[in-house]
Amino acid sequence: MQRNHALVIAVIIFIVAASIYLSLQQQPADKANDQPDGQHNGAKAREGMPMAAHAGVVGNYSTSDFDPSVYLTTWNFNDLPPKEREKYYKETPLPDGTLIREYWFSAQDKKIEVAPGVFYDAWVYNGQAPGPTVRATDGDTIRIYFKNDGSKPHTIHFHGLHPAGMDGSFPDQFVNPGENFTYEFKAEPAGLHLYHCHSTPLKDHIAHGLYGAYIVDPKGSRAPAHELVMVLNSFDTNFDEENEIYAANTKAFYYMNNPIKVKKGELVRIYAVNIVEFDQINSLHIHGNFFNEYRTGTMPEPNAYTDIIELGQGERSVLELRFNETGLFMFHAHQTEFTEKGWMGAFDVQDAELPGQIENLSSQEVEE
Numbered sequence: 001m002q003r004n005h006a007l008v009i010a011v012i013i014f015i016v017a018a019s020i021y022l023s024l025q026q027q028p029a030d031k032a033n034d035q036p037d038g039q040h041n042g043a044k045a046r047e048g049m050p051m052a053a054h055a056g057v058v059g060n061y062s063t064s065d066f067d068p069s070v071y072l073t074t075w076n077f078n079d080l081p082p083k084e085r086e087k088y089y090k091e092t093p094l095p096d097g098t099l100i101r102e103y104w105f106s107a108q109d110k111k112i113e114v115a116p117g118v119f120y121d122a123w124v125y126n127g128q129a130p131g132p133t134v135r136a137t138d139g140d141t142i143r144i145y146f147k148n149d150g151s152k153p154h155t156i157h158f159h160g161l162h163p164a165g166m167d168g169s170f171p172d173q174f175v176n177p178g179e180n181f182t183y184e185f186k187a188e189p190a191g192l193h194l195y196h197c198h199s200t201p202l203k204d205h206i207a208h209g210l211y212g213a214y215i216v217d218p219k220g221s222r223a224p225a226h227e228l229v230m231v232l233n234s235f236d237t238n239f240d241e242e243n244e245i246y247a248a249n250t251k252a253f254y255y256m257n258n259p260i261k262v263k264k265g266e267l268v269r270i271y272a273v274n275i276v277e278f279d280q281i282n283s284l285h286i287h288g289n290f291f292n293e294y295r296t297g298t299m300p301e302p303n304a305y306t307d308i309i310e311l312g313q314g315e316r317s318v319l320e321l322r323f324n325e326t327g328l329f330m331f332h333a334h335q336t337e338f339t340e341k342g343w344m345g346a347f348d349v350q351d352a353e354l355p356g357q358i359e360n361l362s363s364q365e366v367e368e
């Protein structure tokens, strides 16, 4: 009897020890799923972030040809070194104090990764979806040299004021594969706008990835802020006219694995554009905070102080907020289906005093 007792205790000790050992093994196994190069793959973010609590991506993004973290703060190709940037963007001052801003755009067919291991045959501007963010000051001249290197007729239709011939919407304005067109117009009105292909069938050309953000700063500009561009988009990966992927800036759950770093107390300005196809309404909700909403960014006073906005296709809003608490704060569509299919991310609010964090306080392009 004594011996049986000892045996039972020994077995219990073994089971407990084995489960502790296995649970410890689990963590390195999760980390092993991250890419070894440590680039944009969420390895760092995951250390402090239990992803299992929410549906997220399985595996990691295999390509870095489009980095949603870089895209957030990129306009007028300002992520490129000067020599490289000249190939796509040039600005020339005029005597009246405005600028001529010249852009070199092309359209291509391209496979892009919209979730880890999920590739979509997109149509893109300059190799990326969303296309490059165009940014000017009210009254500047925008000139875009467009070349269609894709397999379908495309255009660039800008929201904003422009002459009829620059609209890129009627069939005689379609730019056929191999052809060129130069768009030229004044940047106006001040606000947050967008551009997209207006070739037909329109839903196909938008759903395939031909769109981008177009920011017109008011003369005198807005207050300095940590500025972020979010194009809310979606992908119909099986071509049944329903989306399988939703995101802010293309890659499902990207900012869950790579939370957007902001500093406690700093002014954060989000340029949010909705271009989701096949669904009537999209939304953007931020946790633990409220923001001022400037619809279309055209008026100096906010329209609302809220924590959620709804946007139909083509609608956009400028949002301003400050985080007064550190930690992780989620943002996502309040259509739960969209959230579960990728349209979910997080802000990582850090103390402003942290060394090495100060240089990003204002990411607004210094041109004034």
Ligand code: CU
Pocket: 123, 152, 153, 154, 155, 197, 198, 199, 205, 210
């Ligand atoms: Cu098109």
Ligand code: CU
Pocket: 159, 196, 314
């Ligand atoms: Cu439009």
